[in-house]
Amino acid sequence: TPITSPDLSKCSTGTNLNTQQPLDVNCCPPVSKEIIDYKLPPVGKMRFRPAAHLAGEDYYAKFEKAVELMKALPPEDPRNFMQQANVHCAYCNLTYQQTGDPKLKLQIHNCWHFFPWHRWYLYFFERILGKLIDDPTFGLPFWNWDNPDGMIMPEVFARKHSPLFDARRNTSHLPPALADLAYSSKSPTNPKKIIPNNLTVMYGEMVRNVSKLEDFYGAKYVVGTAPDPGPGSVERGSHMALHGWVGENTPTGEDMGNFYSTARDPIFYSHHTNVDRLWTVWRGLRGPKPKDFPDSDWLDADFLFYDENAQLVRVKVVDTLDNEKMGYVYQDVDLPWLKNRP
Numbered sequence: 001t002p003i004t005s006p007d008l009s010k011c012s013t014g015t016n017l018n019t020q021q022p023l024d025v026n027c028c029p030p031v032s033k034e035i036i037d038y039k040l041p042p043v044g045k046m047r048f049r050p051a052a053h054l055a056g057e058d059y060y061a062k063f064e065k066a067v068e069l070m071k072a073l074p075p076e077d078p079r080n081f082m083q084q085a086n087v088h089c090a091y092c093n094l095t096y097q098q099t100g101d102p103k104l105k106l107q108i109h110n111c112w113h114f115f116p117w118h119r120w121y122l123y124f125f126e127r128i129l130g131k132l133i134d135d136p137t138f139g140l141p142f143w144n145w146d147n148p149d150g151m152i153m154p155e156v157f158a159r160k161h162s163p164l165f166d167a168r169r170n171t172s173h174l175p176p177a178l179a180d181l182a183y184s185s186k187s188p189t190n191p192k193k194i195i196p197n198n199l200t201v202m203y204g205e206m207v208r209n210v211s212k213l214e215d216f217y218g219a220k221y222v223v224g225t226a227p228d229p230g231p232g233s234v235e236r237g238s239h240m241a242l243h244g245w246v247g248e249n250t251p252t253g254e255d256m257g258n259f260y261s262t263a264r265d266p267i268f269y270s271h272h273t274n275v276d277r278l279w280t281v282w283r284g285l286r287g288p289k290p291k292d293f294p295d296s297d298w299l300d301a302d303f304l305f306y307d308e309n310a311q312l313v314r315v316k317v318v319d320t321l322d323n324e325k326m327g328y329v330y331q332d333v334d335l336p337w338l339k340n341r342p
């Protein structure tokens with residue numbers, strides 16, 4: 001039986017996954033009696049998601065304005081920036097019961113819902129931003145860390161007075177430090193080897209180590225499965241490495257290096273936009289091989305989000321399979337790792 005939406009009224013204090021202690025923040029969303037089954041709206045003009053390092057000042061000004069407006073919404077508005085950050089905490093930090101097996105907690109990471117859940121999360125975040133600046137074509141920028149040209153933190157996030165700045169980052173990883181896709185605080189990579197190593201990491205995650213669907217998506221997760229059955233290649237590898245690389249160099253890693261606080265850093269959304277883009281790229285590379293699980297246990301799973309009109313909506317995995325049907329496209333950029341077969 002597929003995972004279904006949690007009962008928001010049963011949200012409780014979750015767990016700090018870095019310390020295994022109860023969280024000292026409340027990340028439960030507002031409760032709403034009315035839930036609408038979400039239908040993808042007809043696609044008008046596509047939203048365009050640019051590479052962050054290529055986007056240019058006019059675009060940055062719009063993006064900064066939108067985030068500033070989102071931070072200025074009333075704190076109880078589900079579209080407020082902190083509320084949006086808490087959506088991530090609530091779905092990750094074991095605050096919800098699993099509907100159908102309330103002894104278990106819900107966790108959408110480390111399983112086959114990682115890509116679809118985050119796709120929906122970014123989708124609504126993007127639509128809220130677009131609405132705030134009255135631009136229905138606004139698209140989130142992606143941090144193109146799989147390409148040497150994008151392997152430093154996009155400079156717009158490092159401007160001290162920008163709404164995109166977060167003071168809780170590892171200051172030795174601000175530009176021009178090279179992002180290390182195999183980062184671990186214990187064993188630093190030789191700086192001269194970072195770029196070739198990153199390309200090898202990407203080739204492994206996208207091509208070499210993903211013969212089965214679960215290898216890419218993560219393990220099956222249904223009603224009755226305990227949290228964390230197992231992540232897919234990108235989630236486990238480059239994705240987690242960069243969370244830790246950006247976050248402050250402390251045992252608890254706030255903001256980016258700890259799941260409850262990670263989405264308080266605006267760069268989270270560009271990091272995940274690239275993860276989402278890699279999903280689209282991977283599908284393109286599959287050729288005739290299956291791209292999706294055919295099981296209703298995957299396709300019919302559903303989640304809850306607040307949309308750009310502050311309406312609580314129920315969304316399904318099946319509607320995430322094609323980003324163009326969701327109304328957005330990615331800037332086309334080189335895939336240098338694809339030629340990096342070892």
Ligand code: C2O
Pocket residue numbers: 088092109118239243272
């Ligand atoms: Cu929801 Cu990068 O984690």
